[in-house]
Amino acid sequence: MNRREVLLAGAAMSLASTSLASTRAFAQAGAEIPIGVIWPLSGPSAQIGVDAKHALETAAEIVNGSFDIDVPTAKNAGLAGLGNAKIKLIFADHQGDPQKGRAEAERLITQDKVVALVGAFHSSVSATVSASCERYAIPYLAADSSSPSLHRRNLKFFFRAAAHDEIFSQGMFDFLDAQKKAGKKIETIGLFYEDTIFGTDSSNVQRKLAQDRGYKVVADIKYRSNSPSLTSEVQQIKSADPDVLMPSSYTTDSILLMKTMDELGYKPKNLVAQAAGFADKATFDAVGDKLTGLISRASFSIDMAAKRPSVAKVNEMFKARANRDLNDNTSRQLTSILVLADAIDRAKSTDGEKIRAALAATDTPGEKTIMPWKRIKFGEDGQNVDADPVLIQYIGGKFVTVYPENVAVAAAKWPMNG
C-alpha cells in the first residue's frame, strides 16, 4: 500500500463515519464531545480564568467519571444519552476584549466544531460571543457574566442559569424588607459605587428598588474606581449616616473605603455589600477587623454543605485541583458545565438546535445542584429566574449564610455593630 492509497483509505473512512448517525459515531471508543470554554486566561483578569479552568475541569471530571454525587450526569461515566461519550473542554483566551472573544468563538465553532460554548466572566465579551453563537445556531451558556442587558436581546441560543445583577439586588432588598418586618429600624439607605459597568448597573437597580420599596436614599455617591483617596466621599457618607450603606466596589476601593472610614472615626450602622471587593479574601486579610458584621450577597456559600451534602463532595474535588474552596465565581462556572452536559445528555445529540431545545426544557430542582437556587428552569429569554442569591455575614473571621431561610445556618446579626 503506497502513501496515496493510505490517504485515500483514510479519506474514505472519514467520509463513512460522518454519514453515520452522530450517536453511533460518539459511541465509538475515544469519541469526545467538544465544548468551547472561553475565559480571560491572560491579561489583567487572568486569575479569574485560571480559577475558572480548575472549576471547569472539575465539572468535566464529574461528567466523565462515575461519582456518588447528587447532581445530574455524575452517576455514570460520560453521557448516557450519547453512548457514554465523554465531554472534552477546549479552552480559549479572550483577554477581556470583546473583539478577541468573538474571534475565538468563531474559531472554536468553525475549526474545533464545538457543540456549545460557555463563558466568559466579562459581560462585554459575553455580548459578542453570544451574538456569534446565535449566528451559528449554537447554544451559549453565560456562567458568570451578570449584566442584565445580556438576556434582553431576544437571542434564541442564549442561556444563563445564574443570577443577573438585578436578581442580586432584589435579594438584598428582600432581606432588608424581612428585617424591617421583624421590627428593625431601616429607613435610609446610602449608595456608594464605582464608575465602571459593575457599579453603574448595580447602583441603578438599587436606586430603583429603594424607591419602589419605600427606602429613602440619603447618600448617592459615585466615585472613580481605583481612586487614590476617598476622604471627601466618606465625609459625605458620615454626614448622611444612613441606616444601611450599600457599597458596590472592587477590592482596592473596598480596602480604602474601610480604612478611610476608620481614620475619620465613622462606623457605618450596617453594611450590605454587592459582593466583589467585599467577597474577596484580600479585603479581609487587610481590613477584616473592621468588617465584623458585614453582610454581602453571594451566589454561593460553602457552609451550605450542612444542608446539601453534594456541596462538600464537589468542593473536595475542586480543592484537590485548585488548593482552595469554591467561591462565588468558581461555583457558577462549575455548575454551567453540569447544566450543559445534562442538556446534551437529554438531547441525545450534538446538534445545536437539539441541544438548545433540551436546554430550554431544563427543569432541575435546586437540591440537585450545588447552588442555593430554587431550581434551574430557563424563561423565554434564556434567564433562570429562580437563581436566588444568598446573603452571607462575616462573623468570627468567616462567612455564615443568613438569608434566605431555606439555606441559612444562622440568623443575621442586625444592626451589625449592636
Added chain:
Amino acid sequence: MSEIAVAAPNNSFVASRRRQLVIALIVFAAIALIPRAVSDVYTMNVLILTLLFAALSQSWNILGGYCGQVSLGHALYFGIGAYATSILFVKFGIVAWGGMLAGGVLSALVALALGYPCFRLKGHYFSIATIVIAEIGLLLVHNWDYGGAALGIQWPFNPDSWWTLQFARDKVPYFYFVLGLFAVTWLVTYAIVESRWGYWWRAVKDDPDAAESLGVTVFNSKMGAAAISAFFTAIGGGFYAAFVSYIDPESVMHFRFSLLMALPAVLGGVGSLWGPAVGALILIPMAELTRSYLGGTGSGLDLVIYGLLVMVVSLTQPEGIMGIFKRSAKKADAKVEA
C-alpha cells in the same frame, strides 16, 4: 540645454515613483485574490485585523512618521469614529458609511482643536499630552450616559447588507472593505509624501526651527497632518464598530489601541510607505495566533513570545524592518556608482 539637465534626474525620480505605484497596485490585486483561496473564518478574521491595523498604522504614520509628531493618543480618534458610527446607526438608523464619514470629519475637527494648543509642545511633551488627552476622552465616554456609559452600545441583528456593513457569517465583505481602506491610506500617503506638504513635513521632522527659518509654516503643516491622520483613524474605528457589532469605552478607546497603531509603523519602519503594512503583517498574526494556539494553556507564553519578537526587532533593526531594504538598495546604488 537646461531642460535636459533638469529632465535627467526628474526622469529617474518619476520612474521610481511610477514603479512604486505599479508595485503597490500589484500587491493590492494579489491581496484581493486571497479570499478565493482562503475560506476559513478564523484566518479571514486575522487577515482583516492585519489589514485594518496596516491602514490605521499608515494613518498614524502620516503624523507620527512623516511629520515626526509621535502621537500616543490615536485611540481617541479611533473611539470617535467607533462611537459616531454606532450612535448614528443604532439610534438614528444612519447607515454605517454615513457614520464613518461623520466620525472622520468630527475626528479631523477634534484633531485641529487639540492641535492648536498641543503643537506648541515639542518632542516628548507632545507625546505625553496626546496620552493624557486620550485618557480624558476615555473618562468622558465612561460617564457619558447617552453613549451607553460603561455599558457600551450593542448593534442590533440585521440582515446581511453592504449598507449597514453587517454580515452574519461572511467575512469576505469586511476583508474587501479594509483592503480598500488600506489602499486608500497608502495612496493618500503616496500622493502627499512627494507633494509640497510631504517635503514640509519631513523638514519639520528633521528640524522645526530650521524649517521655519526657510519659510515652512510649521504649525499649519502639523495641523494638516493631524487632520488627515485623524480622519482615516476614525474611519478605521467606525469599521471596527460595525465589524465587532459591539463597542464599549474599554474596547475601543483603551490606551492599547494607541500603541497598536504606533507599533506596526515603528516595527516596520517609521516614515516609510510600506513600513506600517510590514509591521502589521508581523505583529497582528503573531499576536492572534499565539493567543489562539498557546493562550488556551493560561501560561502566558503567547505574550512572552510577542514581547521577545518586539525586542529582537528593535535591538537589531532600530530603523524598522524596512531599514533592511533601504540598506540593500543603498548598497546596490553604491555598486553602480563604483
